[in-house]
Amino acid sequence: MTPDPARRAVLRQALSVGVATGAYGISFGALAVAAGLTVAQACVLSLVMFTGGSQFAFAGVVGAGGSGGAAIATAALLGARNGFYGLQMARVLRPRGWRRVATAQVTIDESTAVGSGQAAVRPDRPDLARTGFWATALAVFALWNAATLLGAVVGDTLGDPRRYGLDAAAAAAFLALLWPRLASGRTRAVAAAAVVVASALVPVLPPGAPVLAAALVAIVVGWREPGSPP
Amino acid sequence: MSTWTAVLAACAACFALKLAGYVAPEAWLDRPRVVRIAGLVTVALLAALVAVQTLATGRQLHLDARLPALGVAALLLWRRAPFVVVVAAAAVTAALLRLLA
Numbered sequence: 001m002t003p004d005p006a007r008r009a010v011l012r013q014a015l016s017v018g019v020a021t022g023a024y025g026i027s028f029g030a031l032a033v034a035a036g037l038t039v040a041q042a043c044v045l046s047l048v049m050f051t052g053g054s055q056f057a058f059a060g061v062v063g064a065g066g067s068g069g070a071a072i073a074t075a076a077l078l079g080a081r082n083g084f085y086g087l088q089m090a091r092v093l094r095p096r097g098w099r100r101v102a103t104a105q106v107t108i109d110e111s112t113a114v115g116s117g118q119a120a121v122r123p124d125r126p127d128l129a130r131t132g133f134w135a136t137a138l139a140v141f142a143l144w145n146a147a148t149l150l151g152a153v154v155g156d157t158l159g160d161p162r163r164y165g166l167d168a169a170a171a172a173a174f175l176a177l178l179w180p181r182l183a184s185g186r187t188r189a190v191a192a193a194a195v196v197v198a199s200a201l202v203p204v205l206p207p208g209a210p211v212l213a214a215a216l217v218a219i220v221v222g223w224r225e226p227g228s229p230p
Numbered sequence: 231m232s233t234w235t236a237v238l239a240a241c242a243a244c245f246a247l248k249l250a251g252y253v254a255p256e257a258w259l260d261r262p263r264v265v266r267i268a269g270l271v272t273v274a275l276l277a278a279l280v281a282v283q284t285l286a287t288g289r290q291l292h293l294d295a296r297l298p299a300l301g302v303a304a305l306l307l308w309r310r311a312p313f314v315v316v317v318a319a320a321a322v323t324a325a326l327l328r329l330l331a
Contacts, residue, residue, distance in 0.1 A: 041234065045240075079244035081272075082251070083251045103252060113276070162328065164325050165322060165324030168299035171296055172319075173316075174276055175304060176307060176316045178273065181276070194277040194281070195278065198281045199286075199291060202289060207289065217274045219271070
């Protein structure tokens with residue numbers, strides 16, 4: 001077997017994404033318990049829902065005294081982006097039959113960012129996209145769930161996760177996932193517009209909805225051919 | 231509605247949405263417009279998540295230690311620092327600023 005530096009680099013990237021995600025999985029566990037969920041509920045959310053944004057949103061609504069219906073709607077609104085990720089990853093991975101169920105369950109920000117990132121950078125090596133997606137998915141799944149349990153159990157003694165800057169760590173992780181996609185002027189413009197739209201809507205819409213509304217920017221911009229007149 | 235009911239219903243909704251991307255008809259997936267939009271949607275949502283995670287506190291915009299921490303993260307990304315270094319540096323920056331405040 002010949003050594004494959006490209007594959008090793010992808011595996012390293014997947015592991016570091018998993019470790020970084022684990023760091024704020026602790027904050028999810030702690031925040032979920034602080035919001036009034038039990039340790040078991042926090043762990044079920046990480047195992048079964050397994051999409052960080054929706055989980056934080058769900059705990060946030062429950063903690064703010066929102067109804068069960070509002071918590072479900074907010075989690076689903078924020079989880080809708082995974083459907084778009086699936087659309088994108090289906091083209092790269094093309095899973096069949098029951099594999100679609102397993103692939104869908106681990107289709108999240110991180111696995112899609114690494115998998116589609118590899119597909120964009122190395123179109124000649126579809127195996128790297130597959131490796132990136134699955135290695136990231138498994139690393140994040142293992143560390144996210146272990147960290148959730150840890151965070152939920154020690155949450156009470158840890159105190160405010162913001163004291164440890166874990167909220168800023170989550171923002172930095174999303175920025176790091178976004179960074180390699182900002183190569184073209186078009187994507188930079190969409191990102192900038194999404195920041196403006198989401199920020200402007202924070203005081204207007206319920207938590208979770210501003211992020212989803214920002215997707216409209218992408219639909220409006222992507223509707224036209226690149227380079228066609230407005 | 232019990233909390234467990236809400237947890238399980240929300241889990242089911244999120245899984246259904248994940249699966250939707252994979253069970254859409256092939257012909258629909260192969261449209262250039264859909265592919266283009268799906269790629270840009272990822273960018274828009276990640277950018278929106280950065281903004282909301284950095285600026286929002288509940289339903290208010292709130293400038294605090296998260297913004298300089300994100301600046302440090304951006305600087306490190308520009309310098310091509312590894313993912314873990316970027317995330318850890320942001321956490322340390324925010325924690326130190328809050329300690330000093």
